[in-house]
Amino acid sequence: MVDIILQYVLILLLVVGLGYLVYLLKDKDINLQEDYYGLAYVILGGLSASEASPENEKRIIRIVSGMVQYVEENYKNSENGFKEDKAINMITNAIELLNFQSNIDTESLKHLVRLATAMLPATNKIIE
Numbered sequence: 016m017v018d019i020i021l022q023y024v025l026i027l028l029l030v031v032g033l034g035y036l037v038y039l040l041k042d043k044d045i046n047l048q049e050d051y052y053g054l055a056y057v058i059l060g061g062l063s064a065s066e067a068s069p070e071n072e073k074r075i076i077r078i079v080s081g082m083v084q085y086v087e088e089n090y091k092n093s094e095n096g097f098k099e100d101k102a103i104n105m106i107t108n109a110i111e112l113l114n115f116q117s118n119i120d121t122e123s124l125k126h127l128v129r130l131a132t133a134m135l136p137a138t139n140k141i142i143e
Contacts, residue, residue, distance in 0.1 A: 063117045075119070076127070078109045083131040102128050 062071065079102075086102045093101075103124050110119060 061117055061119050061123060062115065066115050066117060071113070071115075074113065075110065079106055079124070079127045080131045080134075082106045082109065083128055084135065087132070087135060099125065099128055099132075 082102050082105045086098050086105070090098050090101060103121060106124055106128070107121075
């Protein structure tokens with residue numbers, strides 16, 4: 016009998032906790048569908064409020080993706096550290112052309128490059 020009551024109390028606490036989480040998200044006006052897996056609020060948090068629009072975030076993510084693909088295609092036989100540094104330098108130059116007031120730090124760009132690299136198709140196919 017005690018086990019059943021304990022289970023009901025735990026289920027009730029779970030429902031209340033999830034409801035509170037939804038309340039907190041709505042209170043801060045966070046739209047999870049436009050968060051791009053947490054990139055908008057965590058990694059790109061260095062942008063000022065006027066620059067942190069969804070359009071600018073999409074532009075930055077597209078720039079990172081394009082530069083990572085370019086580096087992977089043109090520097091296939093280079094070491095990963097060199098390719099990462101090359102991509103970060105190219106991304107920094109491309110983002111400067113957007114004329115943002117604030118800068119995105121190198122550590123955030125490094126995380127974005129690593130995420131974009133992880134999304135690339137596999138090149139080491141096993142041939143049987």
